[in-house]
Amino acid sequence: MTNKKRVTFGSRLGVILATVGCAVGLGNIWRFPYMLGVNGGAAFLLVYAICIVVLGLPVMITEFFIGRHSRKNAAGAFKVLAPGTKWIVIGYNGVLAAFLILGFYFVVAGWTLEYILQVVTGSLTGKTAVEFASDFTRFSSGIFRPIFWTVVFTALTHIVIVPGVKKGIERASKILMPVLFFILIVLCIRSATLPNAGAGLSFLFNPDFSKIDSSVILSGMGQAFFSLSVGMGCLITYSSYFGKETHLQKTAVQVTILDSLVAILAGIMIFPAVFSFGIEPTVGPELVFITLPNVFSQMPLGTLWSLIFYVLLALAALTSTISLHEVATAYVHEEYQMTRSRAALVVSAGVLVFATLSSLSLGVLKDYTIFGLTFFDFLDYVTTKIMLPFGGMLICIFVGTQIDRKILKAELTNQGTVPFYFFNTYAFFIKYIAPVAISIVFLNELGLIEWIRRMF
Ligand code: PFF
Numbered sequence: 263m264t265n266k267k268r269v270t271f272g273s274r275l276g277v278i279l280a281t282v283g284c285a286v287g288l289g290n291i292w293r294f295p296y297m298l299g300v301n302g303g304a305a306f307l308l309v310y311a312i313c314i315v316v317l318g319l320p321v322m323i324t325e326f327f328i329g330r331h332s333r334k335n336a337a338g339a340f341k342v343l344a345p346g347t348k349w350i351v352i353g354y355n356g357v358l359a360a361f362l363i364l365g366f367y368f369v370v371a372g373w374t375l376e377y378i379l380q381v382v383t384g385s386l387t388g389k390t391a392v393e394f395a396s397d398f399t400r401f402s403s404g405i406f407r408p409i410f411w412t413v414v415f416t417a418l419t420h421i422v423i424v425p426g427v428k429k430g431i432e433r434a435s436k437i438l439m440p441v442l443f444f445i446l447i448v449l450c451i452r453s454a455t456l457p458n459a460g461a462g463l464s465f466l467f468n469p470d471f472s473k474i475d476s477s478v479i480l481s482g483m484g485q486a487f488f489s490l491s492v493g494m495g496c497l498i499t500y501s502s503y504f505g506k507e508t509h510l511q512k513t514a515v516q517v518t519i520l521d522s523l524v525a526i527l528a529g530i531m532i533f534p535a536v537f538s539f540g541i542e543p544t545v546g547p548e549l550v551f552i553t554l555p556n557v558f559s560q561m562p563l564g565t566l567w568s569l570i571f572y573v574l575l576a577l578a579a580l581t582s583t584i585s586l587h588e589v590a591t592a593y594v595h596e597e598y599q600m601t602r603s604r605a606a607l608v609v610s611a612g613v614l615v616f617a618t619l620s621s622l623s624l625g626v627l628k629d630y631t632i633f634g635l636t637f638f639d640f641l642d643y644v645t646t647k648i649m650l651p652f653g654g655m656l657i658c659i660f661v662g663t664q665i666d667r668k669i670l671k672a673e674l675t676n677q678g679t680v681p682f683y684f685f686n687t688y689a690f691f692i693k694y695i696a697p698v699a700i701s702i703v704f705l706n707e708l709g710l711i712e713w714i715r716r717m718f
Pocket residue numbers: 284285286287288289290360363488489490491492494495496497582583585586
């Protein structure tokens with residue numbers, strides 16, 4: 263089943279960094295704090311953390327199995343492992359999810375470029391907290407500027423994607439990740455030493471259990487999947503480039519720890535400042551963009567720090583957009599026998615249409631809603647709260663029921679050369695616990711569980 267010619271990542275570190283690069287992105291630094299703010303603070307953190315460990319990690323290991331064993335893209339993998347069956351739907355779900363996620367991700371990634379420009383031109387300094395907020399709203403609800411930056415970000419991703427995996431993804435991630443950690447820690451220290459920082463830390467770490475309801479649980483689960491990039495075959499595509507000596511379980515644990523660490527650091531960086539500057543934690547997607555300029559304005563050499571930060575945020579976003587784009591491009595390239603550059607062009611052009619609409623939905627198109635959500639929020643909701651958990655559930659059921667345990671174990675232990683101590687627990691988990699748990703969260707959100715309770 264191995265395809266010898268398939269390109270692989272160059273080194274062990276390259277494997278980890280590229281995969282961390284895929285996982286760490288706007289989901290950790292932009293979406294995690296905003297979701298936590300909207301969903302009641304520490305209670306959300308708790309749900310998220312549980313979902314990371316009991317669902318995210320096992321699904322990640324399972325995706326690694328599928329990817330390396332089949333050595334194919336997210337859809338092609340199912341054609342190899344279960345030819346002629348309906349399981350291919352997992353792959354289509356993933357490719358579609360990648361496409362739709364890019365539809366809002368490119369917009370937010372574009373905002374980071376606007377902020378880089380504002381830092382460079384000096385227009386991000388000398389404002390009050392209220393001005394930072396109103397300027398952001400004016401910018402993000404505008405027409406030309408946000409779309410311009412969305413196009414620029416799409417073009418940047420496109421340029422990296424075309425030459426292929428090894429040169430682009432691996433090289434970029436190797437430099438970026440360590441620097442990102444460093445700057446996050448510096449910003450955490452600044453934020454946590456602001457006046458009234460304690461209130462922010464308590465919001466982040468001191469759970470109010472009464473806040474946990476079905477929607478917080480669904481949001482926490484969605485965030486866990488989104489942040490780890492699981493449920494949509496992205497990690498199937500990436501692990502198809504892993505070498506045969508890559509320790510799959512260890513890689514999954516390392517990626518999960520690093521990804522969660524970045525999210526928590528982002529929380530420590532944001533919430534003390536939110537409370538210190540009197541910003542509402544529930545404001546939504548703009549939270550990070552209106553909070554951080556206040557933090558920078560309180561720092562010596564604030565302009566320099568902010569420049570480094572926004573450049574890194576843009577680059578962290580880039581390593582994730584590359585991975586999302588790769589899912590769609592690898593699919594079109596391999597399944598439709600198109601050249602890689604033409605496949606990438608098809609994906610970029612298609613995504614741009616969605617991204618333009620979702621950017622406009624924050625301004626001129628905000629009254630056109632789907633199920634009460636703007637187009638931007640709709641893309642976010644459908645992908646993170648439905649498609650990724652649903653994909654993750656199917657991935658678990660597929661491997662749990664269709665793959666011979668011996669084959670599964672052989673791949674996950676590199677043909678018996680590395681141990682997998684909890685293999686039976688893991689196998690039980692993906693076959694029964696994860697699918698049931700995900701279904702319960704869905705049913706709960708749909709109100710079915712409450713309905714049944716009232717019936718009896
Ligand atoms: N995990 C990325 C982030 O946190 O920004 C987003 C993402 C990338 C989701 C790749 C899904 C994916 F396949």
